[in-house]
Amino acid sequence: MANKKTHRRFGAVRRLASGQWQARYHGPDGLRHPAPRTFASKREAEQWLSVVEAEILRGEWQNPELSKIPFGEFGRAWLKERKVSQRTREEHESVWRNHVEPFLGNYRLDSIGPAVIRRWRSELLENGRSEDRTAKAYRLVRSMFSTAVDDERLKRNPCRIKGADQYRTPERPHASIAEVYRLADLVPRRYRFLVLLAAFSGLRWGELAALRARDIDRTKMCVRVWRKVAQLRDGALVMGPTKSVAGVRTVALPSFLDADLVEHLPEFAEPGRDGLLFTGKRGGVLRRGNFHRETDWVRTVVKAGLPEGFHFHDLRHTGNQMAAEAGATTRELMQRMGQSTVRAAMIYQHATSARDRQIADELNARVELLRGAERNDDDEPDDGAAGVLASVK
Template identity: 50%
Template sequence: MAAKRRHFGRVRKLPSGRWQARYPGPDGDLRPADTTFERKRDAELWLSAKESEIARGDWLDPSAGKVTLHDYGNSWIRERPKLRPKTVVLYEGLHRLHITPALGKLNLADITTPRLRKWRRDLLDAGVGPVTVAKAYRLLRSMLNTAVSDRLISRNPCQIDGAGVEKSPERPIATVAQVLTIVDAVPERYRLLVLLACFNSLRWGELAALARRHVDTTDGIVTVERSVVELPTGELVFGPPKSAASVRAVTIPLVFIPDAVWHLAEFTGSRPDSLLFVGPKDGPLRRSNFQEHWRTAIEKAGVPGLHFHDLRHTGNTWAAETGATLRDLMDRMGHSTTRAALIYLHKTAGRDRKIADALGKLVEDARGTEPEGTDGHANPEGHAGGTPTE
């Protein structure tokens, strides 16, 4: 009696004695299993599983994942036209410097979680900063999520707990005296730049994109509506700021209005679109024109590790200490979410003492008494309301 012919796929015995399974994919092409089997029954079970996979719509073309991560990553970045120029520069750098060297030659289908765990560990051991490693991991995870959606791989191998979480080191906070020392130490054309970075919480790209029309010295307002990014080629690209929330109007402290008026008169062209800050040759502001002056100034101020972006960090911290609300901080910083603003509120532990003292004052006013004890606080032997403790 002839052997019953299978309705799906074929099984045959190889000269080696092992069994090979082949099946027709949804496209009609006959494909072999990626392994051979010791027993015929095992090959038949594998075919049955593959048939069910196709019926469920879960089948993936085994050859689809044979594109290298290097090529796929480059295409992934190129195919996202809505990325801001600064983000494109960041992604290209992370892919070129930290992803491709170790993983770029691998096919997508060959990338596994253990490989990624070793890749991440090797980066950290090589001295790459934890923040940079986290950014690279998040980028890779996004790329491979798209590969899953493209049905090139069945599962994203980026499954390392906490690998994409940035744990930035605590940045220094300057004192008012130190910031004013920096202001005095930089060339005059950059003094307002430092003041607005700190006291108006502006980013470098926002400052470099400001024009005369963005500064209202009558009402003391700076309007942020664009930003500029310097590409690795040296090209300056003007565009919208970091997010929709970054389009904002920020009030200049009255004490610095004369500084703004003087700067406009001395260093800014007369046209509304004239850049507020320019270099020594009246060209657009570039970090390369400023860095040497910055290094000299922070040395004089006694804060050699201070970055320019730390001025914004410093100003945000001071704003929180003045009693700014969460909404106030979000508006001033140009953030759409509460996460960053909450960090500054949490940093100002001194505010809790002010709140406690203010609450205590309400009790004192209601009781019509002064707080007991020589240290200005309530009697430690009783509650603020006068009831003895148990």
Template identity: 50%
Template sequence: MPNNKGKRRRFGAVRQLPSGRWQARYRGPDGIDRPAPHTFATKKDAERWLAVKEAEIIRGEWTNPDAGAVSFKEYAAEWLRDRALKPKTRQLYEGLLRLHILPAFEGMTLGEIKDRHVRRWHKELLDHGPGEVTAAKAYRLLRTILNTAVEDELIRRNPCRIKGAGIERSPERPVLSVPQVFDLAAAIEPRYRALVLLAVFASMRWGELAALRRHCVDLDARTVRIEASVSELKDGSLVVVRPKSEAGRRTVVIPSVVVDALRFHLTVYAERSPDGLVFVGPKGAPLRRANFSRQWRRAIAKAGLSGVHFHDLRHTGNTLASRTGATLKDLMGRMGHGSSRAAMIYLHTTSDRDRLIADAMDTLVIDELKRRPRRDPGGGGSGTDLARPPK
């Protein structure tokens, strides 16, 4: 017979079931009488569980066990819908959810997702998935969504607890030498020479170059002002957005060795109006990666390079700038990285330090070009040569 005798408890109730196991019940802060999610082997185990539940209520840490019954798929869709995201970021998140997260968790509620499920999913991504970088992005997104679920008091704790799983460990990208940079600029179609040089010596991203307007270029001051970026979505549409952070809105001083090439480009290839685009395609349309990639592949082969992506030009420029003795704050300002606080510190300094960096890059470029035999695969081998009209 079940043993239900005993002194009345101050919090909750314990009783023995016909099976011999013990059941615990308690009244939650919402006034609803709730059983423990499982039975216990001994009365003492049931009482301990009640003591923990009472402590959670006293500390204000109690979570409604019914709250976690929300479908993860529905909650993730709502999370995405409620976020003010840039188009490219929204597109990325939608892809990560559809391809890498929902296949594992769409049939589960928030409360059902446990640490072991996340560990198994993450291992599958690493073993048979899209690669470490995408796995890190997917893990960060899942963790962020579930962090919001914790804040919404739908779950008590976030099951994403794998140390270092959200850190992207990208393979080391190549850094071009100064002669290689100028060989590549000489090898590419003349319309894109200034594009290559600015990507390196102004540490500019593709989207920033595609959005660059004529009024943002001051050749007398040797400055380029970055205030927008172009994102190309999967449907082919081009979206102009502000840089990701305030630090991304910046003015960069360029070395004098690229001024002539940029001056020639503005004269021959850029749109004419002050608000016109600096870089456009052969038919006057905005730049598109797919169209440019053909030019890029030919230029890479002609310059005798391999395994080089366009983003490696910015990486090369950042490396060159660091070799001039620039401080961390100098580099953050030039690259457009850092918090708002770091950006403000940079903005309150004079432009003299950035000009020193550009001048030091001038010296470094000229010295390295002097030390090698002249190689001219595309009609130019120096900043001055590249500024001249192609024959």
């Protein structure tokens, strides 16, 4: 009875020489598609066909041939087609080359399920990859599978490990106002305003390096951020758009920076309104490596009273911390920082000791004012005390 076909309204089943049953059907593409496996009984094969028929009727059918592509081939095409900055492309390719393709590249797309993803992630950590790097690899793979789902190659994304895309970075140090000024006094004069602007605006290094003189409005005391400089692995500098759409913004500056700006412009900025605001010692766009050498950064931060290992990027943390302590809301911090999500802004929204001290001092002043008014009038509180009482309530 081997190979005996049984025709149905949809599809057909047949018994093979092995005794197993095979199911086949014609898909919406007009091609014949076999089931990905054989079945122990005719009933199981027919039930499988019923499920496929229902998917076609609901418009949920997916061509199974599309999911048979090797993940390595799919991932390489994804990287090539992805529209990102050159610096981001380099980062994606590095993560793919070192942490993804050697582990998952030979798997077929439809053979990678949640169990395979869990095992791959565990192997990365067991083989010494950092939690930060592993989280980046997981986010990259999840994005690739999201595209596979959108392309109707798969029905579900197999990357479903809660929290695997997150990594809590150690809290970075931030400087006090006095430390910022000590640091600004210690670096070469051409970089004094760079240090101050970084600390009191919260701009990123690449955003600062891309600033032109016209980007700072001295009348309104604000800086317009609309592009950045990125340094590629081969050392090339690329001028391009900001990290995200949210990165295009206008940041208000404290008025006291104007005096340092006035001194900086004629001596260290390129001529004209389109000239670079900051340049290296030999002119041209700032390079991070040259800046560190010319400022003797590692030793200089220690001389300024800052902890060893204080990075230039920590000046951005300093500015954001100061803004939070000044009472900036999460939305205001997001705008100032150029962030499109609340996660980064929330880092600075935790209760700081300085802000907590201000709250306690305000409560103390209100209570002392009320109690003093009550002691001065044993009969009835005067209008002033009544007003204080009403404000406390």
